[in-house]
Amino acid sequence: MDDIPNDPPRQSLPADAVVIESLDHEGRGIAHRPDGKTLFIDGAITGEVVQYSPWRKKDSYEMAQMTRLLRASPLRTQPRCRHFGVCGGCSLQHIDPVGQVAAKQRVLEDSLQHIGKVRPDYWLPAIHGPAWGYRTRARLSVKRVEKKGGVLVGFHERRNSFIADMESCETLPPRISALIKPLRQLIASMELSAAIPQIEVVATTQVDALVLRHMQPVGEADRQRLRDFADKHHIQWWLQAKGPDTITAFYPPDAPELAYQLTEFGLTMPFRPSEFTQINTEINPLLIRRALQLLQPQASERIADLFCGLGNFTLPIARFAGHVTGIEGSAQLVARAEANAIRNGMSNVAFGVANLFEMTSEQLARLGHFDKILIDPPRDGALAVVQSLGESAPERIVYVSCNPATLARDASILVHEKGYRLVCAGIANMFPQTAHVESVTLFQRNR
């Protein structure tokens, strides 16, 4: 595929060539065959002309891979990682980062328009940051595979559950990527090597932590191997015997706490490896700044932060608002949020545990009136929350979303049933090289 003509004359194209019309939510090229069947083609970009080979055939669509590129998009670029195409961690490395942002913006626009039947008054400029080395958290799978010469440590392959045979990862910080090979060697040397399914990575500016999931007790010889590895590579080890609740710090005994900084708001946010934090710590402060610009918290206002986690938005909002209530489903995160508020000397916040997927109008009313709400739900969205908004609903809602489809569904309810206007929307390229679309939208209630 080195020699790609930019624009071959149409009449010279093979009969089975198709033109890519757009990208789907997974970053695959969408095209239509002359008989109307929809094609989802891995590795093809909007505007390109390609030939393809199907790997799954259904009545109305086919999943396919590109076999020949006949006209290349100007946005096509050389993937940086040699594992791209096999490793399932990334899907967009063949698209220039600027093109990735444009494609994600388009996914958001399409979702809002087609699923939600809504359109913002205006679009916000995309938030973007470094295209590589941004990923401060990762769950690496581990498996002993004799025929691959030992132990694999990495992400799953693209279309199956095998672990990719990888030695580096361009989306991890370089110092973490450089640990993959030594980790493979370390696990291969351990007595417990067949009973280690996963290593979780948590990188911070102060210290990097690795969480070793082990299915059997770790013996003293293996513990010494872990200590030696930590000393050599300047990391701290945590051990996980069962579920996330069992994660405990192992070595070094005087390891500094894990924490991230929100410098603009004068906040330090300690956390444990099992607790949710935003993966891209360069984009996170920009996302918070954008959310605050839209929310415009005032000293006279009572504000709610729903799906608040460890207070990532709650505490910055509380720097400006009268009072902020953070609600979250995980009791552990609520305890962490309370501790973080105390740690940062903030008293105008309160936190509570609730299952927000089952929120009712009565429960919401019991929390009292809020002038504004910030919502940052997981991929499932915030259906029960938006459905429970009643007469005294807040004037403003800022909705941070990691799934355009559920955002669009909820936006439809807010606009078509609850009397809100979709003022503006924009993406944050939180996960460059992947098809993940993070976005921020502002809804304003018509009075």
Ligand SMILES: C[S@@+](CC[C@H](N)C(=O)[O-])C[C@H]1O[C@@H](n2cnc3c(N)ncnc32)[C@H](O)[C@@H]1O
């Ligand atoms: C996208 S994270 C956002 C967390 C936080 N706003 C942040 O920026 O760090 C979504 C949060 O929703 C919480 N969550 C998931 N399901 C929930 C539920 N049913 N009810 C309440 N919270 C839930 C998760 O624990 C997680 O903290």
